[in-house]
Amino acid sequence: MSNLVQQSYAAPTDGSPGSLYLVATPIGNLEDMTYRAVRTLQESDIIAAEDTRQSRKLLTHFDIPAKPLFSYHEHNKAASGPEIIRYIIEGKNVALVSDAGLPAISDPGADLVSLAIAAGIAVIPIPGANAALSALIASGLPTERFTFIGFLPRERKDIINQLGELTSAHGTLIFYESPHRVKKTLSLMGEVLGNRKVTLARELTKRYEEFLRGTVEECSAWLEDHPPLGEYCIVVEAGSVEDEVREQNAWWQEIALEAHVQHYEEQGLNRKDAMKKTASDRGVSKRDVYNALLNE
Numbered sequence: 446m447s448n449l450v451q452q453s454y455a456a457p458t459d460g461s462p463g464s465l466y467l468v469a470t471p472i473g474n475l476e477d478m479t480y481r482a483v484r485t486l487q488e489s490d491i492i493a494a495e496d497t498r499q500s501r502k503l504l505t506h507f508d509i510p511a512k513p514l515f516s517y518h519e520h521n522k523a524a525s526g527p528e529i530i531r532y533i534i535e536g537k538n539v540a541l542v543s544d545a546g547l548p549a550i551s552d553p554g555a556d557l558v559s560l561a562i563a564a565g566i567a568v569i570p571i572p573g574a575n576a577a578l579s580a581l582i583a584s585g586l587p588t589e590r591f592t593f594i595g596f597l598p599r600e601r602k603d604i605i606n607q608l609g610e611l612t613s614a615h616g617t618l619i620f621y622e623s624p625h626r627v628k629k630t631l632s633l634m635g636e637v638l639g640n641r642k643v644t645l646a647r648e649l650t651k652r653y654e655e656f657l658r659g660t661v662e663e664c665s666a667w668l669e670d671h672p673p674l675g676e677y678c679i680v681v682e683a684g685s686v687e688d689e690v691r692e693q694n695a696w697w698q699e700i701a702l703e704a705h706v707q708h709y710e711e712q713g714l715n716r717k718d719a720m721k722k723t724a725s726d727r728g729v730s731k732r733d734v735y736n737a738l739l740n741e
Contacts, residue, residue: 469573590616
């Protein structure tokens, strides 16, 4: 059975389900808000918000008439999600907003989107400000390929494991981090990823927006004298080709030559081809491998 799902936008008719609108909100400066976002909030029947108090302030600022506000966040999504879906099925249009930026990025909005799609509900993005991409384009680091990681785990060993998986990742890396953890995170990045170029972006689009560009060590030293304030985006350069080669070769560095050859024989290569592949890995000639094995 095919899992293909096609969605095309069409205005709902009487008796049909409503839609779920993913509405971007300001990440700092209220002028981040788009005309379309304001209109969508004005026309929606219900607004689902991460923090209803914060969202009420936003509605007041843009003179959006009062309407039902539903709390939807990480700790109540199991109960609130199905309830919101029920309202949409009954014909209500629901606008989902986060505290800042695009909903469903590092927040439980992604779960609500999955529920909506499973129920056959149209999901309509209303684009706008996003902290990760704003930090990336102003970082000075390559933008043609990037990976968004978001927040790292809490425990040291889990952070190290996740960073370890990114050592040879292609493209620029983007992280979110809180002010009280950013120094620890930079330290672990230096330990696992090395002293790469980074950009620390904070207070994006706000009055005191700041970009700090340098190496991991340079930025860490700066933070020792300038206590971190505000939420951070950390943009990290990709690993070098040398790092990638080193990572690819790591598996055979600690094993004997014979074990290296046997590894490829177990994958189905004959002895001659296994020796040739081993020689290629180690940057030596096949004759050198052959002679070394004779002398073992």
